[in-house]
Amino acid sequence: MARKTKPSKFGELIALIIIGAVVHVIYGHLLPTVSWALIALAVFMLWISFFMPTYCDYRTQRNRPCRWRVRGKLRGCGIHARDKRDALWRACRLKNPGTLFRVMWASPDDPPPARPGAGTPNTSLQPAATQQGARDAAVFYCTLVSTVAGVISAIVGVLALTN
Numbered sequence: 361m362a363r364k365t366k367p368s369k370f371g372e373l374i375a376l377i378i379i380g381a382v383v384h385v386i387y388g389h390l391l392p393t394v395s396w397a398l399i400a401l402a403v404f405m406l407w408i409s410f411f412m413p414t415y416c417d418y419r420t421q422r423n424r425p426c427r428w429r430v431r432g433k434l435r436g437c438g439i440h441a442r443d444k445r446d447a448l449w450r451a452c453r454l455k456n457p458g459t460l461f462r463v464m465w466a467s468p469d470d471p472p473p474a475r476p477g478a479g480t481p482n483t484s485l486q487p488a489a490t491q492q493g494a495r496d497a498a499v500f501y502c503t504l505v506s507t508v509a510g511v512i513s514a515i516v517g518v519l520a521l522t523n
């Protein structure tokens with residue numbers, strides 16, 4: 361009887377390597393080795409960013425990493441996906457353009473807005489997730505660079521073949 365196990369990143373990585381090896385054996389002659397290396401790097405970084413079984417790791421209000429399981433270092437759990445995206449934009453020194461379309465609705469429990477000249481209350485609720493965002497941004501940049509390099513090298517290889 362098959363037992364349902366949690367997805368293992370090592371199992372998936374080995375499967376990925378086996379699939380890559382089979383593809384390389386069949387189509388290896390079509391592209392130069394450098395192109396294959398760049399494509400492999402691109403696939404590997406995409407897997408880490410969006411498919412690898414891992415944890416959300418968004419810093420919660422208790423200053424602990426979120427322990428919900430997600431797929432991909434750049435993705436957040438159901439609760440934190442949005443905050444993690446915002447943190448990623450912040451780490452790139454940008455503002456999530458999606459916030460332009462966000463409307464924050466007031467709750468009856470909210471304190472009344474401060475009157476001008478009454479001083480600023482020291483109740484900053486900014487999520488302190490810059491560190492997490494910076495690490496995610498590094499993964500994001502690596503993914504982007506390696507994917508672009510892989511795609512360009514594949515196109516160059518195919519063009520060189522057809523000429």
Ligand SMILES: [Zn+2]
Nearest residue numbers: 416426437440
């Ligand atoms: Zn989370």
